[in-house]
Amino acid sequence: MAALVPEVVVMRLPVYTRALVQLTAEGQEVISSQELGQLLRVTPAQIRKDLSYFGRFGRQGRGYNIRRLTVELQHILGIDRSWAMALVGVGHLGEAILNYRGFAPQGFNITAAFDTDPKRTGKKIGGITVQRLEEVRETIAARKIDIGIVAVPAAETQKVIDLLVAAGIKAILNYAPFAAQVPAGVKRRDIDPVLALQSMTFYLKESPK
Amino acid sequence: MAALVPEVVVMRLPVYTRALVQLTAEGQEVISSQELGQLLRVTPAQIRKDLSYFGRFGRQGRGYNIRRLTVELQHILGIDRSWAMALVGVGHLGEAILNYRGFAPQGFNITAAFDTDPKRTGKKIGGITVQRLEEVRETIAARKIDIGIVAVPAAETQKVIDLLVAAGIKAILNYAPFAAQVPAGVKRRDIDPVLALQSMTFYLKESPK
DNA sequence: GTATGTGAACCACTTCACAGCA
DNA sequence: TGCTGTGAAGTGGTTCACATAC
Numbered sequence: 369m370a371a372l373v374p375e376v377v378v379m380r381l382p383v384y385t386r387a388l389v390q391l392t393a394e395g396q397e398v399i400s401s402q403e404l405g406q407l408l409r410v411t412p413a414q415i416r417k418d419l420s421y422f423g424r425f426g427r428q429g430r431g432y433n434i435r436r437l438t439v440e441l442q443h444i445l446g447i448d449r450s451w452a453m454a455l456v457g458v459g460h461l462g463e464a465i466l467n468y469r470g471f472a473p474q475g476f477n478i479t480a481a482f483d484t485d486p487k488r489t490g491k492k493i494g495g496i497t498v499q500r501l502e503e504v505r506e507t508i509a510a511r512k513i514d515i516g517i518v519a520v521p522a523a524e525t526q527k528v529i530d531l532l533v534a535a536g537i538k539a540i541l542n543y544a545p546f547a548a549q550v551p552a553g554v555k556r557r558d559i560d561p562v563l564a565l566q567s568m569t570f571y572l573k574e575s576p577k
Numbered sequence: 578m579a580a581l582v583p584e585v586v587v588m589r590l591p592v593y594t595r596a597l598v599q600l601t602a603e604g605q606e607v608i609s610s611q612e613l614g615q616l617l618r619v620t621p622a623q624i625r626k627d628l629s630y631f632g633r634f635g636r637q638g639r640g641y642n643i644r645r646l647t648v649e650l651q652h653i654l655g656i657d658r659s660w661a662m663a664l665v666g667v668g669h670l671g672e673a674i675l676n677y678r679g680f681a682p683q684g685f686n687i688t689a690a691f692d693t694d695p696k697r698t699g700k701k702i703g704g705i706t707v708q709r710l711e712e713v714r715e716t717i718a719a720r721k722i723d724i725g726i727v728a729v730p731a732a733e734t735q736k737v738i739d740l741l742v743a744a745g746i747k748a749i750l751n752y753a754p755f756a757a758q759v760p761a762g763v764k765r766r767d768i769d770p771v772l773a774l775q776s777m778t779f780y781l782k783e784s785p786k
Numbered sequence: 787g788t789a790t791g792t793g794a795a796c797c798a799c800t801t802c803a804c805a806g807c808a
Numbered sequence: 809t810g811c812t813g814t815g816a817a818g819t820g821g822t823t824c825a826c827a828t829a830c
Contacts, residue, residue, distance in 0.1 A: 451778060563592065565680075566590075568764045637810075
């Protein structure tokens, strides 16, 4: 089934899930696709269609039970468990990622960090001891690490990603400003604030300076 | 013209531009859509079509002069100039953003920072003195700030974005994990590593643990 | 009455394929 | 000959509209 779900749909599910969690926190129990759509600026039809790829979660005439739908979506996404991640590159950016408080509450834990610079290896940052890059392979296997985070300079990105892929990593969160290539079967998502800015200025440039 | 260019196209232009800059650094002078496509894993037809929205930059039988195309794209995107940005929220994340070295080389400069916490206002971080949030409006006007960066907790995001919009900001880079709403005419791009992770685990969950 | 779930219609983006030009 | 630029064809995702169920 999973193979025929459009990737855009998969990318919207976490957005829905986050909103539902928030609604539960506010005490709401039921929601219609209409209401959720207004909240997220998405058409109700799109929400219903998206959900229909995975099952039938609503009650006609009523809407969706928020708690039930949340649990279903978390299971579909695989976020009803925790995931171990390895960070490669502990410069300014990597250090900030290690100290970032937003991952753990969502079940994403950085359990290993690597760098090539001897000035950094051995240091302990955010509770994690920075290891030498050569140890990536065995550490990933030993600690059952599922996801790689890359925060190295652009020039080293491809090499590092190849290393992670060779170590069996199937998902990479890439902070480097470089469109690295991954083989089929490996997912890559880029976090690239500069690209985001550069595509917004297109719309700004005509407005009064 | 700009209005009828699909947004997906606009979002690919910075990727092309970055690759072209890199190619120039490597000494290459001409490239075909075929070759650029291979490099970026994009079809040559897509590159040619994307460029055709803006003009005719190639030479038939030859390809594209890299330097010329780079200049054209930078102009189209509005990245042939510098832009002033204001940061709101100087917690852990905001501080990392202030210290991030990747913006300035691309012409994006954070020239003001704001927070509500009196423990933070007045402090100087990365060369910027943190101001009180109430000063947003006049500072943005006085310093001709074009872009807002939001790094506040989810619960405050909408309020802060409304404030920036009221101050005349037309582009917002949002790091908060919240799908805030902006009026038509204002662009928003979200930097959300958790959403990125949550949409990748969907593909991981079936593979051996 | 109300809101879901879904085939069908629609729309937008991508790819094709070739005319046109260096 | 080689590669661009572009209408036309193809593809995939979104929206419609209604049968269905509560």
